[in-house]
Amino acid sequence: MRGAFAGRQGMGSVSAEDRMLVDLPFDPARLDRIVAGVPAPDGYRVLSFTGPCPDDLAAEWARMRTQMNEDVPRGELTRTASVVDVDRIRLSDEQMAQQGWTKVRSVALTEAGDGAGYTEMFVSAHDPDFVLQDDTLVGREHRGRGLGALLKAANLEQLGALGGPVEGRRWLQTHTEQGNVPMQHTNERFGFRRVDVLHECEGPV
Numbered sequence: 001m002r003g004a005f006a007g008r009q010g011m012g013s014v015s016a017e018d019r020m021l022v023d024l025p026f027d028p029a030r031l032d033r034i035v036a037g038v039p040a041p042d043g044y045r046v047l048s049f050t051g052p053c054p055d056d057l058a059a060e061w062a063r064m065r066t067q068m069n070e071d072v073p074r075g076e077l078t079r080t081a082s083v084v085d086v087d088r089i090r091l092s093d094e095q096m097a098q099q100g101w102t103k104v105r106s107v108a109l110t111e112a113g114d115g116a117g118y119t120e121m122f123v124s125a126h127d128p129d130f131v132l133q134d135d136t137l138v139g140r141e142h143r144g145r146g147l148g149a150l151l152k153a154a155n156l157e158q159l160g161a162l163g164g165p166v167e168g169r170r171w172l173q174t175h176t177e178q179g180n181v182p183m184q185h186t187n188e189r190f191g192f193r194r195v196d197v198l199h200e201c202e203g204p205v
């Protein structure tokens with residue numbers, strides 16, 4: 001029975017995330033349709049890059065990472081959202097590069113240069129099959145314009161053009177809380193299919 005061990009310890013599921021996959025290489029016809037269906041809203045530009053966060057974006061990236069920690073739905077999970085600063089961004093970039101990860105990233109900026117959203121995928125030199133879709137955030141005041149889909153499409157275009165590090169990878173994998181309606185809609189648009197569910201459990205100590 002699913003969750004039986006946790007149940008015997010007095011724990012119950014407080015968060016359910018769908019693990020979802022889409023095949024790689026990503027269907028170019030589907031990507032074209034997505035791009036055509038999500039015209040870039042006025043007042044924003046999207047930049048894509050791989051590897052460490054450039055210096056001129058680091059402060060905004062840290063601010064958005066902190067926002068992500070606050071905003072990402074995690075069901076009823078007890079947590080304290082941590083603040084991410086530039087040093088932590090740098091350390092994470094450095095450590096993950098040492099471990100063989102290539103970060104594939106896109107950011108949406110306003111005309112004033114403020115971060116409106118970002119998305120990132122992680123490609124491991126040691127995993128021949130999976131590319132991981134990590135965070136996607138659109139800042140609260142910028143939501144409702146399809147920027148999440150726009151960022152993901154830009155990042156997939158970048159992933160497709162990477163060649164070497166991505167060659168042979170079979171799936172892009174993401175985890176999305178079942179109640180996260182905007183991201184579930186966005187995933188659907190990209191053709192992600194649910195393959196299983198990750199439950200996080202809590203109980204009294």
Ligand SMILES: CC(C)(COP(=O)(O)OP(=O)(O)OC[C@H]1O[C@@H](n2cnc3c(N)ncnc32)[C@H](O)[C@@H]1OP(=O)(O)O)[C@@H](O)C(=O)NCCC(=O)NCCS
Binds near residue numbers: 068146147176183
């Ligand atoms: C998820 C997120 C990036 C989406 O932002 P966005 O791109 O501005 O999303 P939109 O408001 O354009 O909505 C995306 C889709 O969800 C739909 N949607 C949004 N809210 C909805 C609601 N309450 N009910 C039904 N549909 C809704 C939109 O109509 C749109 O549908 P479409 O793709 O069919 O056009 C943003 O909500 C966010 O940053 N959330 C916090 C962080 C997070 O949860 N990240 C994802 C972790 S997996």
